[in-house]
Amino acid sequence: MEYFLNQLINGLCQGAIYALMAIGYSVVVGVVGMVTFTHGEVMIMGAFASYYVFQYCGTNLILGFIVAFLASWVMGIFVYKVCYERFFNSPRHISLLCTIGFSMLVKNLAQIFFGPNQIPMLNIVDIKFFHIGAMQISSLQIMIIALVVGLALALNYVFYHTKFGVMLRSVSQDKTAAYMVGINVKRIAMLGNCVGCGLGGIAGLLICIYYQVVQATMGGALGMKAFSASVLGGLTDVRFSALGGLCIGIVENLGITVTSASYRDVFAFGFLILVLVFKPTGFVKKRGTKV
Amino acid sequence: MNMLADTKKRAEMVFDKHKVLISLLLLAFLVLLPLISNKSYVMGVMCRILMYATLAGALNIINGYSGQTCLGVAGFFCFGAYTEAILATKVGLNFWLCIPLAGVITALVGLLVAWPTLKMSGIYLAIVTLGFSEIARLLALNATPLTGGALGIKNIPVPEFFGIVIKNSRSYYYLFLVLAIVFIFVSNRVIKSKIGRAWMSIREDELASKSLGVNASVYKAFNFMYGAFWIGVVGCVYAPYVRFIDSTYFTLDEGWNILSMVILGGQGTFIGPVIGSIIVNFLTEVLRPIGQWRLVAFALLIIIMMWYRPQGLAGATDSKLAGNKMVKKLQDRGKKHD
Numbered sequence: 001m002e003y004f005l006n007q008l009i010n011g012l013c014q015g016a017i018y019a020l021m022a023i024g025y026s027v028v029v030g031v032v033g034m035v036t037f038t039h040g041e042v043m044i045m046g047a048f049a050s051y052y053v054f055q056y057c058g059t060n061l062i063l064g065f066i067v068a069f070l071a072s073w074v075m076g077i078f079v080y081k082v083c084y085e086r087f088f089n090s091p092r093h094i095s096l097l098c099t100i101g102f103s104m105l106v107k108n109l110a111q112i113f114f115g116p117n118q119i120p121m122l123n124i125v126d127i128k129f130f131h132i133g134a135m136q137i138s139s140l141q142i143m144i145i146a147l148v149v150g151l152a153l154a155l156n157y158v159f160y161h162t163k164f165g166v167m168l169r170s171v172s173q174d175k176t177a178a179y180m181v182g183i184n185v186k187r188i189a190m191l192g193n194c195v196g197c198g199l200g201g202i203a204g205l206l207i208c209i210y211y212q213v214v215q216a217t218m219g220g221a222l223g224m225k226a227f228s229a230s231v232l233g234g235l236t237d238v239r240f241s242a243l244g245g246l247c248i249g250i251v252e253n254l255g256i257t258v259t260s261a262s263y264r265d266v267f268a269f270g271f272l273i274l275v276l277v278f279k280p281t282g283f284v285k286k287r288g289t290k291v
Numbered sequence: 292m293n294m295l296a297d298t299k300k301r302a303e304m305v306f307d308k309h310k311v312l313i314s315l316l317l318l319a320f321l322v323l324l325p326l327i328s329n330k331s332y333v334m335g336v337m338c339r340i341l342m343y344a345t346l347a348g349a350l351n352i353i354n355g356y357s358g359q360t361c362l363g364v365a366g367f368f369c370f371g372a373y374t375e376a377i378l379a380t381k382v383g384l385n386f387w388l389c390i391p392l393a394g395v396i397t398a399l400v401g402l403l404v405a406w407p408t409l410k411m412s413g414i415y416l417a418i419v420t421l422g423f424s425e426i427a428r429l430l431a432l433n434a435t436p437l438t439g440g441a442l443g444i445k446n447i448p449v450p451e452f453f454g455i456v457i458k459n460s461r462s463y464y465y466l467f468l469v470l471a472i473v474f475i476f477v478s479n480r481v482i483k484s485k486i487g488r489a490w491m492s493i494r495e496d497e498l499a500s501k502s503l504g505v506n507a508s509v510y511k512a513f514n515f516m517y518g519a520f521w522i523g524v525v526g527c528v529y530a531p532y533v534r535f536i537d538s539t540y541f542t543l544d545e546g547w548n549i550l551s552m553v554i555l556g557g558q559g560t561f562i563g564p565v566i567g568s569i570i571v572n573f574l575t576e577v578l579r580p581i582g583q584w585r586l587v588a589f590a591l592l593i594i595i596m597m598w599y600r601p602q603g604l605a606g607a608t609d610s611k612l613a614g615n616k617m618v619k620k621l622q623d624r625g626k627k628h629d
Binding site for chain 1: 418
């Protein structure tokens with residue numbers, strides 16, 4: 001029972017990171033209107049950037065987050081220019097295949113420049129354990145959950161209380177109508193893509209701190225988790241996709257208490273397929289934007 | 292550009308005129324090729340080209356002809372190969388019986404994967420197949436009693452054909468050649484039938500084809516099963532060819548490799564995947580010294596292809612696969628008729 005509860009805490013923490021990935025993913029998909037397969041690679045690039053900052057400029061956590069955000073932001077510009085800008089009026093599969101090509105490119109370049117092996121992440125947060133009854137929670141986990149909740153609230157504020165947020169939402173709802181009321185659709189789509197990618201970069205850094213390794217090939221599996229989580233939330237709904245991320249994290253960690261840790265990904269995707277069978281629209285009531 | 296189109300048209304005309312002759316000449320060349328160069332290196336490369344041509348062709352049935360996006364080809368390949376390896380080593384089943392069995396099992400797995408996403412837009416299928424590919428690999432790696440786990444399956448028995456033991460790469464060359472010819476012949480018949488036309492109509496406009504009475508879900512499921520069947524069959528022949536399989540043969544990179552053949556060669560035609568297989572395997576051999584940069588080159592080629600010629604080198608130019616220019620042209624043609 002104790003083990004079970006602790007796994008629940010672990011699941012909650014990992015779920016919080018997945019939630020941040022899924023928020024970024026659904027911002028990208030919602031605003032750009034096209035599905036991306038590069039999200040995992042973008043996240044890992046953010047993590048690598050801050051790894052090198054930690055290496056050379058000391059372990060300043062806040063600096064690390066800012067660098068991860070900016071690095072992934074810049075990656076977002078590249079992704080937008082290569083994979084989306086030309087293809088707004090094309091059949092969907094073209095930009096999809098283009099994102100696959102881009103993710104192959106980034107992944108293999110990262111393997112060449114950073115090496116294919118796992119690199120141990122520096123110890124950034126000194127981990128203390130707190131005991132609440134039978135449960136045990138570390139300072140790192142508290143930090144992660146607090147940061148994710150804070151970022152989610154900040155994004156929520158930007159989305160629903162600022163002019164920029166209104167523009168983002170209008171572009172995600174209807175590009176033609178947004179164009180007609182005088183919004184620079186391409187620019188907003190690019191900025192939205194960059195915001196989503198930047199959040200992904202922070203999530204990538206968080207998961208690398210949590211696992212204490214960073215590896216060039218990690219991106220693929222993380223990107224798929226982000227996708228699964230945002231499918232659970234109806235693919236474009238930011239709030240529900242955060243919930244989806246939490247669910248995936250908890251299901252994964254409870255799943256591996258029953259079997260071995262090597263089946264981690266099997267549980268995540270098995271859960272996704274079950275959801276698609278029984279409730280294909282995810283948690284949202286209405287059908288999301290057709291992507 | 293105009294001259295290129297002219298040359299292509301002329302080549303097509305010549306091909307149409309002497310279709311049988313050209314096919315026979317090509318066949319004779321391929322059959323006699325081992326007599327010209329019998330080095331096992333050349334034969335090995337030829338085996339790979341033929342095998343990947345069939346794999347890419349089967350993937351092209353799904354991606355090119357019905358417009359669904361399957362990214363999990365490595366997973367189906369894995370299922371086919373492991374089915375043969377397990378049946379041959381644990382049960383002692385004859386190789387020739389394994390072929391249809393592996394195909395059918397892979398097709399059923401394909402149905403299981405595709406079924407939840409049939410009623411939804413294509414992107415769900417893409418991600419589910421991608422996840423499936425990883426699941427298949429993880430199962431192969433972790434279900435140790437059945438698949439041997441990380442040690443893989445060793446000593447897969449060699450097949451026999453009326454007393455001839457198929458074990459060197461020359462005999463496998465003929466085996467893969469026969470497989471490729473059978474695949475292209477059967478698929479050509481299927482594509483030219485009502486089923487194939489239904490698949491293509493779904494690719495061009497699913498809503499319109501539904502309104503004309505095509506049961507899109509059933510045809511999409513059948514399309515996926517048909518493609519998965521052939522991928523499983525190729526996997527089944529691949530297992531005894533390499534004699535030893537483990538999960539590292541079926542990573543996502545393998546899937547991207549096959550996908551890049553389909554994209555580069557061309558989607559929606561039979562010649563496209565063959566050309567793609569030749570190009571990619573040739574580049575693989577030539578670029579071997581630069582190692583990892585090879586995959587970078589493939590990725591760049593995919594992006595360039597998507598930018599300038601989304602249907603691929605020899606892809607179907609008169610379809611949705613060719614991107615927005617073609618869609619616009621088709622719409623304009625529709626307007627003229629009004």
